Amino acid sequence: MKDVLRVENLTVEFKTEEGTFTAIEGVSFRLGEQRTLAIVGESGSGKSVTSLAIMQLLAENGRVTAGDIVLDGEHLLQLPPEQIQHRILGQQISMIFQEPMTALNPILTVGDQITEVLFEHQDISKRDARARAIDVLREVGIPSPEKRIKQYPHELSGGMRQRVMIAMGLVAQPKVMIADEPTTALDVTIEAQILDLLDTLKREFKTSILFVTHDLNVVADIADDVIVMYAGEIVERGSVLDVFEKPKHPYTRGLLEAMPTLSGTTGDLPTIPGVVPSIATRPAGCRFHNRCAFVHDRCRSESPAVHRVDEQDVRCHLFDPAITRESE
């Protein structure tokens, strides 16, 4: 299968007054055509930084210091900013955000915010742009789009606004759409609708989706493949079926055990003790070692490599084929 988006060894640093910190390190993944890849992790895991780095929307003090981002054969990090702005963003890769309340401009109409993507990147007449906007609004399930395009964001409900965001993201038919927690701010019934919608649209618009979330239920619902991030690194990568059925990394196992299920036993849900270390206090060795139930000496000093186990990639010493595996 062809990869639309390939990220190799991506490393992002942030300069602050307290020094320079590495937010994500050695992040690599591939996104196949019309596939959905979920990046899952807690706050501070680096999942949002990863997506913003791909869009080149990092804050001013953030910088990609190593790695390669290849979108449909083009090395994005080697393109000048004008090319990124003019040819790539909005056109070949788009992004939708968590808060549809604040991510839409309050003083521009819905139609204006959708059509400006077309005017910026395509040679298109006003009438055609308007027709496209109405079409795409209908596609995302907004009733009477002819009326809606004249409305302002505050006149729409949260779910409707997220649909408008999706319409904006898809109107130029990009190859990849990044969705950064697009349903987190919505209530669950609307969330389910939006997830269904994204799945349908992915096929209709022949788009691949990079879906950033902290919610494993959402991952199970929408993604084909998943990468699990912890403290700036990918700790596990594989298909959703494999990772959910046979989680390898202790962190992934912990996350899945902490997930409530309908048929599950009553009583307290298990949790992972401790919290994600902040960017400045990441421990030496394996970054997860001080929360890990399987910790041993090597974890405290040596950073684990990525090992291929079955169809999954795991960053954990437990799966190092060079040592005898007593714990399994």
Add this chain to the structure above:
Amino acid sequence: MARYILKRLIQSIPVVFGITVLSFAIMKFAPGDPLANFIDPTISMEDIEASRAALGLNDPWYVQYAGWLSEVARGNLGYTYAGNHSIRALIAQRFPNTIILTLSAFVLSFAVGVPIGVMGAIRKNTRTDYGLTVFSLVGVSIPSFFFGLLVIYLFSILLGVFPSGGMVNMRARYTGFARTLDIAHHLILPAIVLSLSNIATVSRFTRSNMVDVLKEDYIRTARAKGLRRKAIIYKHAFRNALIPVITIFGLSIPFLFSGAYITESIFNWPGMGSLGIQAIQDREYGIVMALNLITASLVLLGNLTADVLYAVADPRIRH
């Protein structure tokens, strides 16, 4: 919208009424009266007292106020104590001149202040930004009477490019377009002096709003859409940043009118400000009250305009 404007206009009537009561009372409680200027050793205290009684100056202030109000309600602004001139005629002569000056300063404040603020925001923490910050700080700090003398010294005396005062060249007696040009030539220095601190306020305010707006999520959305920088700054950020600036729009009007008192005196500008200062010194109550009435109405009108502009600029408060 028309109903809203009408409602606001009706609401302003008691406000204007309150302002006139207050300013009348304050003025009356201040020591001195119009006759203090006419004191002549050959006139006896009894005669002065008799004129005072004849003019009604011995009545309680609220009786005098009622008298003033009933005349004003009939459209009569009264006559001066000295010379018995029509106050309406005096003001009619001066009013347009003050409007020319304050309006120019108003336009200048925003035409210069807003771009400076935007430039500072998009070049945040660069030398340009720091330079503009220093300019603004100096602008708000420097008193206009000092700045006025400074520009007169520089541009009139040293360089000789602008006249030091007045509104027209008395000797030239220009007419038509030449007169307009002459007035404009005289207008430049006082308009700059009057607007300086307002330019500073407007630019600081615009800058901080613009800086805040540029951090908004919808700016990130606009960048994610691949819009060019100009579209992001002007279409998405600038219009949102301008909404709070409208507040300054309304506040500028009283600021400029009171500033005009000083500026007009420095530059001998024949407007209401210099008339007002003279009137206060002479205790010409009628003139002071007429000026208060006009200024208060303009300020209220300015605030109403600002509120209407809010609705125009921001669809969220349109209905």
